Amino acid sequence: MSRHIISVLLENEAGALSRVAGLFSARAYNIESLTVAPTEDASLSRMTIVTSGSEDVVEQITKQLNKLVEVVKVVDLSEAEHIERELMLIKVRAGAKEREDMKRMTDIFRGRVIDVSENTYTIELTGDGRKLDAFIQALDQGAIVETVRTGASGIGRGNRVLRA
Amino acid sequence: MDRIKGVEVTGAEVVVRCLQEEGVEYVFGYPGGAVLFIYDALFNQDKVRHVLVRHEQGAAHAADGYSRSSKKVGVCLVTSGPGVTNAVTGIATAYMDSIPMVIITGQVPTHAIGLDAFQEVDTVGITRPCVKHNFLVKNVNDIAVTLKKAFYLAQTGRPGPVLVDIPKDVSAETCEYHYPETVSMRSYNPVRKGHAGQVKKAVKLLLDAKQPMIYTGGGVILSDAAPQLAELVRLLGYPCTSTLMGLGAYPATDPLFLGMLGMHGTYEANMAMQHCDVLLAIGARFDDRVIGNPAHFAQNPRKIIHIDIDPSSISKRVRVDVPIVGQVPDVLGDLLKQLRQNAQPADAATPLKAWWAQIERWRAKDCLHYDRDSKIIKPQFVIEKLYEVTGGDAFVTSDVGQHQMWAAQFYKFDQPRRWINSGGLGTMGFGLPAAMGVQLANAGATVACVTGESSIQMCLQELSTCKQYRLPIKVINLNNKYMGMVRQWQEFFHGNRYAESYMDALPDFVKLAEGYGHRGMLVDKPEDVEPALRDAFKRKDELVFLDFITDQTENVFPMVPGGKGISEMILAEDL
Helix, strand or coil, rough: CCCEEEEHHHHHHHHHHHHHHHHHHHCCCCCCCEEEECCCCCCCCEEEEEEEEEHHHHHHHHHHHHHHHHHHHHHHCCHHEEEEEEEEEEEEEECCCCCCHHHHHHHCCCCCEEEECCCCEEEEEEEHHHHHHHHHCCCCCEEEEEEEEEECCCEEECCCCCCC | CCCEEECCCCCCCCHHHHHCCCCCCEEECCCHHHHHHHHHHHCCCCEEEEEEEHHHHHHHHHHHHHHHHCCCCCEEEECHHHHHHHHHHHHHHHHHCCCCCEEEEEECCHHHHHCCCCCCCCCCHHHHHHHEEECCCCCHHHHHHHHHHHHHHCCCCCCCCEEEEEHHHHCCCCEEECCCCCCCCCCCCCCCCCCCHHHHHHHHHHHHHEEEEECCCCHHHHHHHCHHHHHHHHHHCCCCEECHHHHHCCCCCCCCCECCCCCCCCHHHHHHHHHHHEEEEECCCCHHHHHEEEHHHHCCCCCCEECCHHHHCCCCCCCCCCEEEHHHHHHHHHHHHHHHCCCCCCHHHHHHCCCCCCHHHHHHHCCCCCCCCCCCHHHHHHHHHHHHHCCCCCCEEEECCCCHHHHHHHHCCCCCCCCCCCCCCCCCCCCCHHHHHHHHHCCCEEEEEECCCCHHCCCCCCHHHHHHHCCCCEEEEEEEEEEEEHHHHHHCCCCCCCCCCCCCCCCCCCHHHCCCCEEEEEEECCHHHHHHHHHHHHHHCEEEEEEECCCCCCCCEEEECCCCCCCCCCCCCHC
């Protein structure tokens, strides 16, 4: 079992997402996260799926994705050099006592405070999943009010491109 | 191209014109609220004929049987809600066996979608896992191009059913009619030719083989590659076996054919499959009913060449050494070209002779033997007589269970598209409606539906359709008063506890057939089997329902128990 990050370019049509999600549940493939949004070409969507499985299973996943009629291209980014980023919004307790510490921690992780209330901060943090995990670990667990994560988006390094 | 400038037609008329342009002869369907405009448009023309089934499952199976026996796309038309859900079993059946079909379904009007309207169901959602692709058409201007895409998708690449869902208001709106001559989709580009380097590797492996085996499946039939397959097998002189779905692709009466393989395959086919050193798999997918336990199959080392149109069928259950993705006729054509140029190495004959000698020893076991002196009708005997009486030239449909396996084992199919059965999904109720489609596609041909007393009751209502359209099908009912295959598994694996597999309160099938306006015959003695069949098949203009009372204790052998290896067979003599 190893972690794979798969990029899918597909027609930006109603129902395309459900075909992908349905494929994963029907064939009992793991799905850790899935993100999708239209690309610069509004007729195409780009999806990033983080999954895990044996080599055989991941080979089947890419083949089955390719078989979907609306899928234009599939690439297993983890086969070569790639970059992945995930966005997290995290709301933490930040009363008078904690404010200073919380701001410093945010700076260390190169996050930004994007909303402030009397006793909370909302922090925006980008990075790979491990960095976001590390930030959560670094906080006093009682300080966390709410978290929301997008799941990973990925792209190949250098000249490695995925286009229609 | 039929372009009517400035003439506005309704969406329903567009549907019917598209069907005409695709050369559709028959639409199998059942009307209802959401498709009334389409039925109205059908009523106003006579090019596309409609066949009214008695249940939407029958429509899908009939379109399926029509397609399997004719190479054409099967078409069915059903209404929203229950019309669709009833058809789902038939759609899933076609999907599992890769049958090209177009299913047109009515939907509630666009403004009512999502409001739990009367007869509303999420058709695209409910059918998504059992179609090659589906569409919801929300704009009347999109109907023509969507149907063009549907027919294109259904019959190219790995074929399959494609569903087009049309809301009622969309079928009533008007637009200018234009049917595109071609269609292309950037996300869908099925391959034809196999990779030349892979073909070369395959040729070398095949020529160096000492214990070769050729294993063929439904893909050979679907891609019409029977002539190329026959040439290949004869050129090499290698043994050939077939899956349930591939029967008829290579002539069953030819000595190079070892019979069907798999759970109820012949001893010689299964043993050769396990012990071969080079395996050429063509349009087959190593499924659980074919190779049994993949770990057991992998115990014997062998090189595998796998030709298939669908990359996802390759290395799914069994690791393959030389994958070749392409259309079977094209790939076999390329293989043949190179094989003809490469003379057989001089020493190749000896190991091949030894391999054939081994196969003949396996064949000598005569694994399909049964008691021919029985005083009770043996089901195998009925199929053998059916084969004789029809001269091996019938289209044979079947339902699912013991009768299906006996038909596959004992009717020797020499031509493709003659054996019509639900292999993948294993749908009881398939046989009779499929036979309707077969008979309509092949007017005047001999069509037999081999069934059992349990299966036939699942789509029995179609006897009425057969009457309406005068379809002279011969129903061969192997009646042992049990769900035979269930009973067999209960005997073997559940301590003879026959839980709910006894079919009590059976109808009098003769009277039942007569009630539908057909002829019924009861046959309960072995000596009456052949005369009854001869009598029935002489009646070219009527459906005859032959109710054969057969041995309740008969089992299908050989049998590979679930989870066991392909060579771990139970034979009749073991018991």
